[in-house]
Amino acid sequence: LTCNCQLSRKLKVICIHFSGLQYVDLMVCPCAPAALQLLCMGYFPCAPLGPTLAVSLQLLSLVRQLFMWMPPNTLAWCESFEAYLAVMGYRMDTKVCVPSFMLPPQFLVKHGS
Secondary structure, X not given: OOOOOOOOEEEEEEEEEOOEEEEEEEEEEOOEOHHHHHHHHOEEEOOOOOOOEEXXXXXXXXXXXXXXXXXXXXXXXXXXXHHHHHHOOOOOOOOOOOOHHHOOHHHOOOOOO
């Protein structure tokens, strides 16, 4: 989608996908709007006119699936997400501990007791 009309201008868009961020320069005009160009590239624009951020349709599909099937148990959600990432070729090397201020009082132990 390119056009040689006099109304074209350059637009820099940050595209988010599984492997990170990618900066894309688009030439946009009324004949070739940024939203249409981004959709053709597999990204969903975060604004209808002059978007500066777009998200991969694949990533949005994952998020939609996760939240459709998300259990109330966050540990189950984390395990499911880790399993999904493993299928995609990613591996979690460490587990992050929950900060003590987020734990219910029955899980807190006073030091020196």
